[in-house]
Amino acid sequence: MHLDVQDLRNFYYRSTLGRAAQKAVRERMLKIWPEAKGQTVAGYGFAVPLLRPYLRDARRVIAMMPGPQGVMSWPAGAPNVSVLTEETLWPIETGRIDKLLLLHGLETSERPTALLEECHRVLGPGGKVMFIVPNRAGLWSRSDATPFGFGRPYSQGQLETQLRVHGFMPEAHAAALYQPPSRRRFWHKAGRSGNGWASDLACHCRRGC
Numbered sequence: 001m002h003l004d005v006q007d008l009r010n011f012y013y014r015s016t017l018g019r020a021a022q023k024a025v026r027e028r029m030l031k032i033w034p035e036a037k038g039q040t041v042a043g044y045g046f047a048v049p050l051l052r053p054y055l056r057d058a059r060r061v062i063a064m065m066p067g068p069q070g071v072m073s074w075p076a077g078a079p080n081v082s083v084l085t086e087e088t089l090w091p092i093e094t095g096r097i098d099k100l101l102l103l104h105g106l107e108t109s110e111r112p113t114a115l116l117e118e119c120h121r122v123l124g125p126g127g128k129v130m131f132i133v134p135n136r137a138g139l140w141s142r143s144d145a146t147p148f149g150f151g152r153p154y155s156q157g158q159l160e161t162q163l164r165v166h167g168f169m170p171e172a173h174a175a176a177l178y179q180p181p182s183r184r185r186f187w188h189k190a191g192r193s194g195n196g197w198a199s200d201l202a203c204h205c206r207r208g209c
Contacts, residue, residue: 002108003147005070008046011147021146021177022049025132025202028176029101032130032204039098042122044090045105046147048074048082050132054099064090066105088114090122097122100129107133107151116166123207129168133159135201140177148177159203168205175201 011018029050037057043050044064052075055061063082065071071084085091088111100123109115119129134141136153143149154162160170 001110001150002066002068003046003104003150005046005065005072008069008104008147009072012046012049017146021148024176025103026050026053028174028202029130029132032172032174032202033099033128036099040096041099041101042092042097043101043103044085044119045069045103045108047101047103047105048072050101050103062092064092066109069104069108087111088118090118092122094121095124095127098124098127100127101132102130103132104147104151106131107153109151112162113166116163116168120167120207125207127207128204129207130202130204131159131163132202135175154201156201156203159201163203163205167208169208170203170205172204173202174204 012022013019026049030053035057036054038059040060040062041051041054041058042062042064044066046065046069048063051061051063055075061081063074064085065082066087067084071082073080074082083091087109100119102119106112106115123129134148134151134153136155140146140148141153156173163170
């Protein structure tokens with residue numbers, strides 16, 4: 001079940017809670033992938049809140065959004081790099097991507113096996129992929145007030161097992177969104193301390209053989 005692109009845009013760009021979530025997840029991502037100079041970077045699902053840091057130095061940035069979700073022009077005030085695509089038939093040549101990022105893509109897919117095969121196809125030699133999914137033990141996956149409450153949440157073990165089956169070699173895990181999914185400012189500040197239950201799970205992998 002894919003969310004609507006307008007709802008995702010409103011959450012991440014027009015709500016205090018969404019902007020706080022965007023910042024927390026992006027900071028975690030940048031600790032693993034601090035730069036992408038001269039590389040081709042692609043995102044799938046609704047990855048645009050996380051792709052902006054790579055626009056300046058990457059050779060190319062592509063934001064793919066699945067048909068059932070819908071697409072929006074991005075980035076604002078610059079040439080569009082987003083494209084509407086079939087979930088398992090991406091307009092990218094085999095082996096072209098250096099870094100691939102999925103946000104609200106895997107857990108909402110109705111065909112996760114085919115989606116993972118497509119991820120594997122587009123990655124080049126030495127290519128890296130980061131899957132960001134709701135943590136099934138976290139608070140955000142239990143609330144439908146945010147996009148992390150939709151789709152299939154994962155435990156770390158479940159996610160890693162599924163990725164290995166499809167030819168990915170997990171290299172690192174990270175977590176974010178420690179604060180409850182509340183719009184109260186107190187919880188946004190408390191979440192910066194890293195205390196509580198992590199509600200967002202990221203797995204950084206490289207392409208296997």
